[in-house]
Amino acid sequence: MAVFTRVTEQELAAWLTHYDLGTLTGMQDIPSGTDNTNYFIALAQGGHGADKVVKELVLTIFEHLTAEQIPFYLGLMAHFAKEDFPVPLPIVDRLGKLFSELMGKPAALVARMRGHWIETPTAAQCGQLGHLLGRMHLSGQGYAEEGANRCGIAWHQRSAAAVLKFLDPDEQELLRSELAVQTAFDQTRLPCGAIHADLFRDNVLWQNGIISGILDYYYAFTGALLYDLAVTVNDWCIDDRLRFNGERLHALLSAYRSERPLSVAELDAWPMELRRAALRFWLSRLYDFHLPHPSEIKSTKDPDHFRDLLIQHIRHPASISA
Known part of the structure; x- marks a missing residue:
């Protein structure tokens, strides 16, 4: 905002x-x-x-x-x-x-939703979010309208072309190669529905230990439910070394799967969806950092965080057991 x-x-x-x-x-x-x-x-x-x-x-x-x-x-x-x-x-x-x-x-x-967001969530809070997200994904599949992904592959390609000149050679190669991989990846076999697509910690309010508000739906679209889950864990379950916190990740995924079990196709696609989610936010942060909107009040976020997270996901693919 x-x-x-x-x-x-x-x-x-x-x-x-x-x-x-x-x-x-x-x-x-x-x-x-x-x-x-x-x-x-x-x-x-x-x-x-x-x-x-x-x-x-x-x-x-x-x-x-x-x-x-x-x-x-x-x-x-x-x-x-x-x-x-x-x-x-x-x-x-x-x-x-x-x-x-x-x-x-x-x-x-x-x-207006009352509450405050939490910078460092506990495993219990991640579990609460996992339950809620699973139920919302099931509910979202019943939403009749369909929304296009404003940050889909076409947007990735346009944004990459715009920011490429600001990157060093290694970053350019990373961006080109990952964009090619994601363009070729087929998501059509994954369960779809209406998803939030931006469920970061600062979009979730808490009051008295309970989630009191889910904010900022203006990047929502009809797409792969697994992608939404990947966006969420990439923010909620990552530690300072850009590795998954095992307790938080297990709590969120277990709670989510108790509401909506994952298909075999989703288990197979999990490493790629984590990379796709990291790429999307690396690109948007690069664009905002180098080509900012002429606003009166402007806040930009460090794009290097998601660059480094993408590299981590490429080098150390995560998996979910069946």
Whole structure:
């Protein structure tokens, strides 16, 4: 999340007249992230004092997504929220629409989820996440809409072409060779469904030891469930030496498999999906680092982390026992 588009309280209050939510009482920038403009907003409705109802929401202004793409993401969030998963519920306006134009761009409101993210998760917390992710994958297979992968192979090829000049010869060779491997790899035999595709630690909120929020669905797509699992363990279960923490990895995978057993094809594809997940985030971090968006508030992350993780996965392929 970040701030690319500035909105005044007066401009926001005018836009909020499309909703039946009450009076705007405050707004606050959300400075972290790289893709959309986000604000926390508060609204008051009803009487005075104890009788007043205060709503806390998140306003998102979409900087890149089109009006044709957005319904998949907001619909998926609504699907999960209605099935009692801890996912922000999108708010409809008086016409029943999930988004409308603000400052010349699509914008939406979702419920604010309370909690904090955990930098160093325990094995028990990884197990809790594994159970939840397994159940969400089963639920996501029942989501009728299909969403394209905005960071699929075509995006990999475009991004690689754009950042290649910034890399040293060894990095260029690594990127070219791994891109060729992943382009040739066939994922069609793997079970698919609606997946988050960005389930990093900072997209999971915790409160009183329980997962209280799963955030940032705007990279979700219809794709291999195993890829989503690989993205998750690449962040949650890696230690400072870029090796898997055995306790955390076992807890997450065991919990996940108790909800959704893995097929033989998925067991075979596991090393390649770990590499694919590492490549995707190496590329996106390279692009953000070398070709940043001209935002007012910008946070970039070290691309070398996922380069080194990709090398580790190539040299030491991981496996899952049947």
